[in-house]
Amino acid sequence: MTYLAKPKFHHPAIELNDLGFTHRDYEGAISTLCAGCGHDSISSAIMRACFELSLPPHRIAKLSGIGCSSKTPTYFLGQSHGFNSVHGRMPSVLTGANLANRDLIYLGVSGDGDSASIGFGQFAHAIRRAVNMVYIVENNGVYGLTKGQFSATSDRGSKSKKGVMNADSPIDLVTIALQLGATFVARSFSGDKDQLVPLIKAALEHKGAAFIDCISPCVAFNNHEGSTKSFDYVRAHNAALNSLDFITGRAPITADYAEGTTQDIALHDGSTIRLRKLSLDYDVSDRGAALNHLYQVHASGEIATGLIYLEDDSSDLHERLNTDERPLNALAEADLIPGAAALARINAGLR
Amino acid sequence: MPIESVNDFVVRFANVNGSGSASANQLFARAIMRMGVPIAPRNIFPSNIQGLPTWYEVRVTEADHLGARGGTDLMVAMNPQTWDKDVAAIEPGGYLFYDSSRPIPASKLRTDVSVIGMPLTDIVNREYSDPRQRQLFKNIIYVGALAALLDIEIGVVETLIGEQFKGKDKLIAPNHRALHIGFDYAKANFACPIGLRVRRADKVGDRIFVEGNAAAGLGAVYGGATVCAWYPITPSTSLAEAFERYCVRLRTDPDTGKRRYAIVQAEDELASIGMVVGAAWNGARAFTATSGPGISLMQEFLGLAYFAEIPAVLFDVQRGGPSTGMPTRTQQSDILICAYAAHGDTKHVLLFPRDPHEAFTFGAQAFDLADRLQTPIFVMLDLDIGMNQHLCAPFAWDDARLLDRGKVMTHDELEAGRDFGRYLDVDGDGIPYRTYPGTHPSRGSFFTRGSTRDRYARYTEEGAPYVDNMERLLRKFETAKALVPPPLLDKAAQPTRIGVIHYGSTGPAMDEAVRLLGADGVHVDALRVRGFPFSHAVTDFIADHEQVFVVEQNRDGQLRTLLLAECGIDPAQLVAVLHYDGTPITARFIRREIAAKASVIRTPARREVLS
Ligand SMILES: Cc1ncc(C[n+]2csc(CCOP(=O)(O)OP(=O)(O)O)c2C)c(N)n1
Numbered sequence A: 001m002t003y004l005a006k007p008k009f010h011h012p013a014i015e016l017n018d019l020g021f022t023h024r025d026y027e028g029a030i031s032t033l034c035a036g037c038g039h040d041s042i043s044s045a046i047m048r049a050c051f052e053l054s055l056p057p058h059r060i061a062k063l064s065g066i067g068c069s070s071k072t073p074t075y076f077l078g079q080s081h082g083f084n085s086v087h088g089r090m091p092s093v094l095t096g097a098n099l100a101n102r103d104l105i106y107l108g109v110s111g112d113g114d115s116a117s118i119g120f121g122q123f124a125h126a127i128r129r130a131v132n133m134v135y136i137v138e139n140n141g142v143y144g145l146t147k148g149q150f151s152a153t154s155d156r157g158s159k160s161k162k163g164v165m166n167a168d169s170p171i172d173l174v175t176i177a178l179q180l181g182a183t184f185v186a187r188s189f190s191g192d193k194d195q196l197v198p199l200i201k202a203a204l205e206h207k208g209a210a211f212i213d214c215i216s217p218c219v220a221f222n223n224h225e226g227s228t229k230s231f232d233y234v235r236a237h238n239a240a241l242n243s244l245d246f247i248t249g250r251a252p253i254t255a256d257y258a259e260g261t262t263q264d265i266a267l268h269d270g271s272t273i274r275l276r277k278l279s280l281d282y283d284v285s286d287r288g289a290a291l292n293h294l295y296q297v298h299a300s301g302e303i304a305t306g307l308i309y310l311e312d313d314s315s316d317l318h319e320r321l322n323t324d325e326r327p328l329n330a331l332a333e334a335d336l337i338p339g340a341a342a343l344a345r346i347n348a349g350l351r
Numbered sequence B: 001m002p003i004e005s006v007n008d009f010v011v012r013f014a015n016v017n018g019s020g021s022a023s024a025n026q027l028f029a030r031a032i033m034r035m036g037v038p039i040a041p042r043n044i045f046p047s048n049i050q051g052l053p054t055w056y057e058v059r060v061t062e063a064d065h066l067g068a069r070g071g072t073d074l075m076v077a078m079n080p081q082t083w084d085k086d087v088a089a090i091e092p093g094g095y096l097f098y099d100s101s102r103p104i105p106a107s108k109l110r111t112d113v114s115v116i117g118m119p120l121t122d123i124v125n126r127e128y129s130d131p132r133q134r135q136l137f138k139n140i141i142y143v144g145a146l147a148a149l150l151d152i153e154i155g156v157v158e159t160l161i162g163e164q165f166k167g168k169d170k171l172i173a174p175n176h177r178a179l180h181i182g183f184d185y186a187k188a189n190f191a192c193p194i195g196l197r198v199r200r201a202d203k204v205g206d207r208i209f210v211e212g213n214a215a216a217g218l219g220a221v222y223g224g225a226t227v228c229a230w231y232p233i234t235p236s237t238s239l240a241e242a243f244e245r246y247c248v249r250l251r252t253d254p255d256t257g258k259r260r261y262a263i264v265q266a267e268d269e270l271a272s273i274g275m276v277v278g279a280a281w282n283g284a285r286a287f288t289a290t291s292g293p294g295i296s297l298m299q300e301f302l303g304l305a306y307f308a309e310i311p312a313v314l315f316d317v318q319r320g321g322p323s324t325g326m327p328t329r330t331q332q333s334d335i336l337i338c339a340y341a342a343h344g345d346t347k348h349v350l351l352f353p354r355d356p357h358e359a360f361t362f363g364a365q366a367f368d369l370a371d372r373l374q375t376p377i378f379v380m381l382d383l384d385i386g387m388n389q390h391l392c393a394p395f396a397w398d399d400a401r402l403l404d405r406g407k408v409m410t411h412d413e414l415e416a417g418r419d420f421g422r423y424l425d426v427d428g429d430g431i432p433y434r435t436y437p438g439t440h441p442s443r444g445s446f447f448t449r450g451s452t453r454d455r456y457a458r459y460t461e462e463g464a465p466y467v468d469n470m471e472r473l474l475r476k477f478e479t480a481k482a483l484v485p486p487p488l489l490d491k492a493a494q495p496t497r498i499g500v501i502h503y504g505s506t507g508p509a510m511d512e513a514v515r516l517l518g519a520d521g522v523h524v525d526a527l528r529v530r531g532f533p534f535s536h537a538v539t540d541f542i543a544d545h546e547q548v549f550v551v552e553q554n555r556d557g558q559l560r561t562l563l564l565a566e567c568g569i570d571p572a573q574l575v576a577v578l579h580y581d582g583t584p585i586t587a588r589f590i591r592r593e594i595a596a597k598a599s600v601i602r603t604p605a606r607r608e609v610l611s
């Protein structure tokens, strides 16, 4: 049994939000991801954002695909309905859910394998349909759950744990989202709470497709052959323990840096990425400029983070379809069934 | 001897795709129906938009034989490309109607058919200067000529033209004129009527004439479907389009223009079933319409829907497989892939409508069943039902009927403290309770996943809870037996040891075959299966007969395989009668096959009598 319930414990001086909920009301089951996995930091940023916005947890629907990242919805918002769908197909399930009940808040969580490879098409189409959602890709540049293969966001020339060189060009989901007409596009880093929490909050308040590409280091890269702490070794030697937790015991990587500056982040596998936080005078309302800026930052070997594009008077799928203001799942017989008289008229027209 | 027949013959039109003949041919068919004579028309068309041959066949059948008959009594040969084949297909003593503007060598004609040549091209060239008009009115002119040749009341055709162009009144007079050009020419130049004749009757009654796909789309409206996600594929496209058409009419708020439905043309079948699953998880009634190749793509999601217990309705309009197969021909060859869709041990509920009437009824019922059973429901149509107009009983609806939303625990029930475990079998029927997302602030939320879990929806990889869950799913499938439409028995006039099982679009041909066989002295009891899982009545029927023919339209006897797999029957007891060349099965074929195979069965019985 790998499901773990959390002990209920209340500190008397604990912080309450406008709904009278504590932070604990936004938690889920205990994470079974590797200690230090960036995905866990994103989970806590999601909890923080929902807490600070005083969102009723049960009014949030959290949907995901398959992968370590897609497991995370179990670990936050325990009072929300969750849906682990199939690999790469969260966007269609979320789209359908959203069509059924426009009144809930939709949070889609995915991985770079999930969204940029097998689910690339679904990612693209959910964005271009302007489904009202927050779509977070927990981007670690690898397949975590299947143990370290390249994903489509892995950089060309980067090396896998096994020393293999990646020959393919990467997909930048942020650029793609911009080109597909997403009306909220951001990138952040799992360890940068100061940046990530406000971004998630803004995304939750946005109407339409809000996309956040969140760089999220995978500690399991450290998991080389011959190590007595490797996944395989630990699993072989101690099946009773939660092996992933046992591997590393690493602390999550964090970042804290000012707008307009860069920071080098050392990942668990020894590689480094340089993040550049967009400066305060960056204009988020110009899609073309955003694409250009991304290109320039990338050319200088850096990764732009922050709110990259925002369209204020955005629309969503329901507006485009002109659907009833009431949730479709709440319509009753009288709204739905045209009745015997209408059928008699249809019959008459078919003779 | 020329064939002489009143209200019982087959006319076949051979045309070129894109020549605008479809509406003229339909006009011809409807006129006969308006004269109170039942008709069974069928489209035979290529997987191509323009240029290739198409055929339209009208069976005129006062005796109400609505299956395809096979053979052609009157060929309207308008396609030089298919001339030889078309002429060869005419029954001995039949008739050939053709455009005689260009001379045809005698060697291209048959001496045993009556040849009626009308210089159609010359006539239209004389009467019209615009090439498009020439093409379109040529079709109306031959309808006029056929009306004279077959004794179809010209007034009826005129009325139909008036109805067709209602609102575009300017088109009525030119069409009437073209009709009369043909009618008058035939009267003046041919001995009208010929041996084939239409005589006013009262055999149509209050029946309607409609395509199965349109009927199923309307069924989805009455079933309360609000979300349709689909991807275009022949022959299912017109189903989603019909749903949209009816929704625009019936589900749009007249004041605000707001729509009480959502239709998304998805990027592919994976996305369409994904949207259906998401919408149904969230409490809306959702469906997709597709065909074999689409079902292939949906497999992974279907496994998820089965295992995670999410309602979904799929209209599968079957076509010729495997692969792209024969995209515009009919088959019943998705039975097994639908019954066992997805990896792992899965079983799905199938409904087999016979005609548009049942396509509507089962279409609506499928949504109740999906919600009640919390599982995918397949409505197994095929091209023959879906894309042809059929004469069938009018659609019926009881206004007192309520939607069966199945076991959904409400906010108040949760508030009252009812124990909620998503996968608890509270009632012993294998069906657990669910909650819609967002129902209650602190109770009733759960995690939906395709991975194994315990009764409270908590992830676990333990064997026992897995087995517990899989066994409950079997219990649920058992429950489904009583919920799907029961089989219908057509008992022979005399006691017999021969049974026939059939389903879906085979029905009309089967009814006729039963009568023909009976006249030959081969009495059969026919059972029409309308749902899977099979009810006990199906097993009992097989047990009650020595030999059971399973008649279906695929190569491998898929329903037969399903019967063997699910009912534990001796394979020797079930004899396959298979028709799968892409054309609709005919009574002639069934009669021939069963007569041949039944004689083998009857031999021992005769010997007993002799000894
Ligand atoms: C159809 C299908 N193919 C393959 C898999 C195996 N699989 C599970 S997770 C995964 C990759 C996950 O990678 P990513 O989305 O980047 O998430 P991460 O684990 O890195 O967070 C794969 C290939 C699957 N579950 N389903």
Ligand code: SF4
Binding pocket: A033, A034, A036, A037, A038, A039, A068, A069, A140, A144, A145, A217, A218, A219, A220, A221, A244
């Ligand atoms: S394998 Fe990588 S992505 Fe998966 S939980 Fe471990 S650290 Fe996170």
